[in-house]
Amino acid sequence: MKVFIGYVSLSGNTEKMAVNIKNRMLAVGCDVYMERLDTVEVETLKEFDLSFIGLYTWNQGGLPYEANEFYEELDQANFHGVKVALFGAGDLSQPKPCGAINILSNKMKQCGFAVYDRVLKIDQGAPAHDRVRQCEDFADRALSWGSKRKKWRYLVWNRMQNNHKYRKTAYLLRRVMDDYPIK
Numbered sequence: 001m002k003v004f005i006g007y008v009s010l011s012g013n014t015e016k017m018a019v020n021i022k023n024r025m026l027a028v029g030c031d032v033y034m035e036r037l038d039t040v041e042v043e044t045l046k047e048f049d050l051s052f053i054g055l056y057t058w059n060q061g062g063l064p065y066e067a068n069e070f071y072e073e074l075d076q077a078n079f080h081g082v083k084v085a086l087f088g089a090g091d092l093s094q095p096k097p098c099g100a101i102n103i104l105s106n107k108m109k110q111c112g113f114a115v116y117d118r119v120l121k122i123d124q125g126a127p128a129h130d131r132v133r134q135c136e137d138f139a140d141r142a143l144s145w146g147s148k149r150k151k152w153r154y155l156v157w158n159r160m161q162n163n164h165k166y167r168k169t170a171y172l173l174r175r176v177m178d179d180y181p182i183k
Contacts, residue, residue, distance in 0.1 A: 001147060004045060005034040007054035008066045013089035013124050014054045020135035021052055021087070028143065038066040042073040050083045050146035052139075057090040057100040064100060071107060080112035085142035087120035087135070097121060116142050 003025045009015035018034060025032045037053070045051050056064055063071055086105055090098040098121040108115050120138040122131050 001030045002048045003030045003032045004048040004051040006037045006040050008037045008064050010056050014056045017135050018054050020132050021139045024136045024139040037070045052085050054087045055100045057098050074111045083114045083146040085116035089122050089124050092123040
């Protein structure tokens with residue numbers, strides 16, 4: 001499965017989230033491409049099975065200036081069925097926590113994207129181990145949502161992957177299931 005991770009980060013928190021998601025996607029065997037949003041053409045999202053987009057929130061709820069060009073390019077093409085999951089870091093005590101994610105989510109839905117209904121918003125002051133766990137859980141759920149595989153396959157494989165005795169077996173089992181899909 002081809003996965004794209006695009007992000008914009010000011011303080012480094014959103015970038016750390018993107019790296020955690022990337023590590024999780026690599027661990028489950030996905031081909032991952034990660035890049036900053038200010039260098040990405042929106043059309044490239046059509047080439048991937050699932051995309052993760054991460055933003056920080058600027059000035060009490062606005063889009064970061066690095067994401068403005070990306071945001072404006074969304075109107076220029078049809079993105080019907082392109083799957084996207086959104087994440088970001090911010091101050092969750094604000095009246096509109098991580099408001100940039102909501103702005104981008106609404107725009108993407110208008111442009112035809114299939115937007116994952118769960119959005120990952122992490123408080124910038126959260127402990128590092130909590131942030132990593134939340135990113136991994138979010139990545140797993142988004143992959144299950146965006147994947148063409150049967151969900152039970154993924155859950156069984158994930159449970160086996162988490163048990164050190166069965167890691168090699170889980171890897172081989174996943175390879176066999178990918179080669180011989182159940183219809």
